[in-house]
Amino acid sequence: MAPASLILLGATVILQVDLLPDKKFLLLPPVNFTIKAINLAQVLLRWEPNTDQEQRNVQLGYHVKINAPQEEDYETRNTESRRITILHKGFSASVQTVPWNDRSLQPSSWVSAELRAPPGSPGTSIVNLTCTTNTKANNYTHLRPYQVSLHCTWLVGKDAPEDTQYFLYYRYGSWTEECQEYSKDTLQRNIACWFPRTFINSKGRDLLAVYVNGSSEEAVIKPFDELFALHAIDRVNPPAKVTAEIEGTCLSIQWEKPVSAFPVHCFDYEVKIYNTRKGYFQTEKMTTNTFISVIDGISEYSIQVRAAVSSVCRAVGPSSEWSQPIYVGNDEQKPWTKWFLIAVMATICFILLIFSLICRMVLVIRWNVRHCCVFLGSLSKMSVDQIKNW
Ligand SMILES: *[C@@H]1O[C@H](CO)[C@@H](O)[C@H](O)[C@H]1NC(C)=O
Ligand SMILES: *[C@@H]1O[C@H](CO)[C@@H](O)[C@H](O)[C@H]1NC(C)=O
Ligand SMILES: *[C@@H]1O[C@H](CO)[C@@H](O)[C@H](O)[C@H]1NC(C)=O
Ligand SMILES: *[C@@H]1O[C@H](CO)[C@@H](O)[C@H](O)[C@H]1NC(C)=O
Numbered sequence: 575m576a577p578a579s580l581i582l583l584g585a586t587v588i589l590q591v592d593l594l595p596d597k598k599f600l601l602l603p604p605v606n607f608t609i610k611a612i613n614l615a616q617v618l619l620r621w622e623p624n625t626d627q628e629q630r631n632v633q634l635g636y637h638v639k640i641n642a643p644q645e646e647d648y649e650t651r652n653t654e655s656r657r658i659t660i661l662h663k664g665f666s667a668s669v670q671t672v673p674w675n676d677r678s679l680q681p682s683s684w685v686s687a688e689l690r691a692p693p694g695s696p697g698t699s700i701v702n703l704t705c706t707t708n709t710k711a712n713n714y715t716h717l718r719p720y721q722v723s724l725h726c727t728w729l730v731g732k733d734a735p736e737d738t739q740y741f742l743y744y745r746y747g748s749w750t751e752e753c754q755e756y757s758k759d760t761l762q763r764n765i766a767c768w769f770p771r772t773f774i775n776s777k778g779r780d781l782l783a784v785y786v787n788g789s790s791e792e793a794v795i796k797p798f799d800e801l802f803a804l805h806a807i808d809r810v811n812p813p814a815k816v817t818a819e820i821e822g823t824c825l826s827i828q829w830e831k832p833v834s835a836f837p838v839h840c841f842d843y844e845v846k847i848y849n850t851r852k853g854y855f856q857t858e859k860m861t862t863n864t865f866i867s868v869i870d871g872i873s874e875y876s877i878q879v880r881a882a883v884s885s886v887c888r889a890v891g892p893s894s895e896w897s898q899p900i901y902v903g904n905d906e907q908k909p910w911t912k913w914f915l916i917a918v919m920a921t922i923c924f925i926l927l928i929f930s931l932i933c934r935m936v937l938v939i940r941w942n943v944r945h946c947c948v949f950l951g952s953l954s955k956m957s958v959d960q961i962k963n964w
Contacts, residue, residue: 601671601682602627604636604653609687611661614745615783615799617689620654621669624682633674637681640667658781660799662699664691694796697733700740700786703800704728708809709776709834720835722774726784727766730759735792742767745783749773776808776835777888805883805891810834812897813843813863813879820902825875827865832881832894838863840887846896848876850903874903 602624612618619638627634638655640646643663651674659665666688673679705726712721726742740763742753753767774782781801788795811832818827827845831838845865847856851873858865861884869875878896 599628599630599632599679601634601673601679603682603685604669604671605685607669607685607687609665609667609689611689612656613748613783614743614750614785615658615660615781615801616745617657617659617661617665618654619657619667619669619687621685622653624671627671632676632679635672635674636669637672638667638669639684640665641686642666658783658801660801661689662692662797662799665689692797693794695733695793696796698731698735698738698788698790698793699796699798700728700731700788701798702727702729703784703786703798704807705782705784705802706807706809707772707774707776707782707804709811711833712771720776720833721771722776724769724772724774724782725766726753727757728786730763730765731796733793734763734788734795735790736761736763737792738763738788738790738795740764740786740788740795743785744769744772744774745785746772746774747778747780774804776804778804780804782807803889805889808883808891810881810883810891810894812894813841813881816877816879816897816900818875818877818900818902820869820875820904823868823870825867825869825902827867827877827879829863829879829897831863834883836883836887840883842882842884844880844882844893846878846880848878848899850874850876869903872904874901876901 604621605624607619607621610618610620621636623634633651635649635651636653637649638647640657640659642665643660646657649672666686668684668686670684671682673681703726705724708723708725709720710723712718724744726744728740730738730740742756742764743750744753749772751769751772753764753769755768755770756764757766757768759765781803783799783801785797785799787797811834813829813832816827816829818825820826825847827847829843831841834840841861843860843863845858845860847858847867848854849856856867858867876899878899880894880896882893883891
């Protein structure tokens, strides 16, 4: 509010100075400015032109300033405006009348309105909400060839009572649905939700609104909402039908576009080739559905491909998972490996044998020496005794 009042102050000062020469045309602020939540994460701002406004041949418009939850600033000639926004922190905005063309006129003062944050005890709302979407082929109807699923998970608020129950809703465009398939924690509180099919248009540009409120006997549970950009949460499917073959020294790999509502030209791919003999990875980026590489032909290769919707068709998001590895290439090196292994084992055995022989020889020698000494000792002792006896 501080910058707004400063602007206001500045405006009135200039107005007073300007007013002096002739009686200046004064713009009056709009009236009956209201903010209403009309849907999940959606508000309607509405105001009326001031009926006391002196009519001159000047076109009027409105300057709207959203102060919370996120600052935004725009002009319009309408007397209403819809905004998509999170609402769990409350929402406030101001509006003023501005000359539409004649910039020499001063704008009016501001009027403000507010939508309070929904009630609830602190620490009771969910945290760490994450959602992902995924596209599947729709076998049931040809009208919608693809169906989009939605999966969301969250953590229970740290101060939520044990009897808390949470409920999740999503809105996409004008469609709102409540979750029917929850996963629960050990206290039977909902902590994840699965929509096998939704009204989400995977090629659409609307934001996905997700809203989670809750109930408890012991506390008022604070609701939470969040907006998701589809490109950021879409789990793109890996490319389909990856095949590879080797002819001579030519490795050629083919695949099909992932199951997706986006057409063929909308994908970027990455191919990962793992040379199992040399043990190194080669990755290549491309936009076509084939990749041909020259190889030395005496190795087995493991091949995986992943896809991402290209920036040509949508804002850049995460890539798909790698496809299941497929293996090509001959195993000529295997007998060689086997012989090598056998040779290594034989060498090790031989070395061990030699060692044990040496050890034994040392032992035998030591034993012999010791016994020899004992024998000599007893011999000498005996001889002493015998000499004595003699
Ligand atoms: C503003 O609202 C009041 C009461 O709701 C109504 O009487 C009045 O006509 C409205 N003013 C305009 C310009 O619509
Ligand atoms: C939840 O989110 C907070 C911050 O957003 C992060 O610090 C924390 O590690 C997250 N907790 C879990 C279990 O992911
Ligand atoms: C649609 O059909 C494909 C194969 O024709 C199958 O793999 C897939 O599971 C089916 N999907 C559904 C939702 O039934
Ligand atoms: C949660 O929100 C939905 C949709 O706004 C509403 O119908 C429902 O009554 C709310 N539930 C609770 C427990 O507040």
